[in-house]
Amino acid sequence: MAFKDLREFISQVEKFGWLRHVDHADPRFEIGGITEIAAGLPEVPAVLFDNIKGLPRGYRVFTNPLMTPQRASLALGIDPALKPIDALRAWMKKRQGMKLHKPVLVGDGPFLENSFADAKVDLAKLPAPTWHRGDGGPYIGSGSIVVTRDPDTGWINASIYRVQVHGRSRVSVQFDHMGRHGAIIAKKYWDAGKSCPVAVVNGDDPALFVAGTEMLPAGHSELDFAGAIREAPLEVCAGPYTGLPIPAHAEIVLEGDLVPMAKETVIEGPFGEFTGYYASDPRPCPLMEVRAVHHRNDPILLGSPPLKPPYSSIGLPFRAGGIWANLEAGDIADVAGVWQHMSSLMTVVSLKQRYDGHAKRAALIAAGNFYLGRVVVVVDEDIDPSNINDVLWAIATRCEPAESIDIVRNLWSSTLDPRIHPADKARGAVSHSKVIIDATRPFAWREEFPKPAVLDAEEARALEAKWLAALKA
Ligand SMILES: Cc1cc2nc3c(=O)[nH]c(=O)nc-3n(C[C@H](O)[C@H](O)[C@H](O)COP(=O)(O)O)c2cc1C
Ligand SMILES: [Mn+2]
Structure with missing residues (x-):
């Protein structure tokens, strides 16, 4: 059932007739706008953007990935032909009996096909749409997994927190509140006067995306949970800069340091929210200094911007x-x-x-x-x-x-x-x-x-x- 990577999932989506291709869109407002319009169409298609304005051909953005019950089911390993309420029931049943799979470490992965470190890091070379007109800037992470390691136990947390681009090698990571596991872990490093090693991972088997949204208890790794959904372990590679386990088939990976908030922060937002409004003000958020960027040849950014209801990022509630x-x-x-x-x-x-x-x-x-x-x-x-x-x-x-x-x-x-x-x-x-x-x-x-x-x-x-x-x- 497992998808090897995001690309295999996209070809399945295309086989079902759920994919549309759009060329020559502008990452500033157009990709977001087209994504919103596509979501409003009766068949709620997923969209693959190529020949994006300002980027080489092949650098793509994939949006509305799991927005329908059918595509969410596909990602969960559930029959997409089930009626939505039966698909939700099937997921509840699968979730109860699931067996966790720890990731397996491999020596190399496609995400290392292109690597840039230190002064060579330039985030302008990667897709990062400004999704809505009122947004504070481009976001490379709207469905990206933020990976951190607990310094005491070694537990790996891998959840979705949005990531805004603030320059060539600076991004912010937005924790809604300090109870987020990523925030709890980062604070342990900060309290010891250190930066927190962090990786932002974009695009892989969408089981990882689902796992990244799950409220698992502290100490439980979303990587193991993704393995449980796919009924097979994820393959991970040690990140060259952080040593963190990074899904080997990911599309785009940023590695770096989350700077202690007492030392420096960056104003994040505003960002259109899933309620369909801008209801929270821009505020200081942790700064990530990006030390290395890795990406596959012709990388695909998985974009999951919040859209005005009824559309939500995962089509099963x-x-x-x-x-x-x-x-x-x-x-x-x-x-x-x-x-x-x-x-x-x-x-x-x-x-x-x-x-x-x-x-x-x-x-x-x-x-x-x-x-x-x-x-x-x-x-x-x-x-x-x-x-x-x-x-x-x-x-x-x-x-x-x-x-x-x-x-x-x-x-x-x-x-x-x-x-x-x-x-x-x-x-x-x-x-x-x-x-x-x-x-x-x-x-x-x-x-x-x-x-x-x-x-x-x-x-x-x-x-x-x-x-x-x-x-x-
Ligand atoms: C598309 C998407 C975007 C999200 N963005 C954020 C975010 O920017 N900040 C945040 O704290 N939570 C965000 N969440 C919610 C968290 O990913 C979710 O609550 C997760 O379970 C938190 O994991 P944790 O318990 O490991 O901290 C987002 C969820 C989704 C589906
Ligand atoms: Mn967690």
Whole structure:
């Protein structure tokens, strides 16, 4: 199942018909703009940019990599033909039984085909789009993995933090908060008066990208987790400057030092966020002095800029999977599925009601464990929570606003929330309220509720098997 590298994944994407090629785009605003427009097309294609303005032919950028449930499934080793809700269920199951694979060390890797050190480092020679008009500058890392090693235990952390370019050999690494593992590790070096060795790794088997977004516990390496997704270890090489394990088939790698923040910082941002806004101000971030650049021949930068919802970087809502698991762990019976829409800003729980109060019990657990978004909806089991039109149909026909809507205050959000006043953010008041919309049929008279005039799922599948081909152009 494993992909050898990003290139093998891209050819698979092309075979499925999900890839578009664009030539001669400008990395300043155009690549980002085209990426946003492509995401808005019905088939949500991935895009491979070549002949980029200002760069040699062959230096490419690949965007919208895993934006659909199908491409996310492909990257996870799950059948891309599954319905989205079944793909999420399959991922939850795979994740539970997964076996970690430590990376294997190899002597050489394609990322070392071209190397530049010290004075020869010049980041202007590599693709780094300025994604949105209001962004503070070009970003070489929007889906890059930042690799660091814990100085006490040797544990390797490899997560996604954005990386802005500030000159020939200077970039910033943005930790949302100092609880990020990369930040915890860097601080250990800084507290000892040292710089933290760091590598920014771009492009490899997309399993690495998925692993880089996962909230694994401290001490657990995302490299091992990527191995678990691909069901085979990653191959890594020791970085010539840092000695850090670097995925051998990566496309573009920066090695260098994260300078102690007490010594020097750099103002980072603004950067368009996944909520679709610029909700946090530019602020001082750790500076990485780049000491070496390595790249494959004709390198491909994996770009994953945040886009206005509903598009999110991974087309399967993993956080909805987390809430689904919470509901099951909380003994909530007969949950048919959990999904999130609007880049995980809206949660929908589908269940078969067993008793009066069942739906609200599930909704409150979902609301309690729901980050940043304000809208929780509960629907009956005949509604596919991943189908936004079905969900809206349920809200429009089964919810009586005077009876079925609750507001719960002081719940989990963050400074990324565009609807919290800057002054409140500044004093740490970043909780918000959430609405619970009960769009299930009222339990007590559910049997009398008008019957839906629609196909049941089984009949629909049977008809599709026989007639769908005739309906497709
Ligand atoms: C496309 C993408 C970009 C991200 N950018 C950042 C970022 O700039 N800063 C950050 O702290 N987290 C960012 N994240 C979230 C972290 O990657 C994620 O929370 C990760 O689990 C953190 O890993 P850690 O627990 O090892 O620190 C991003 C996630 C994705 C999917
Ligand atoms: Mn981690």
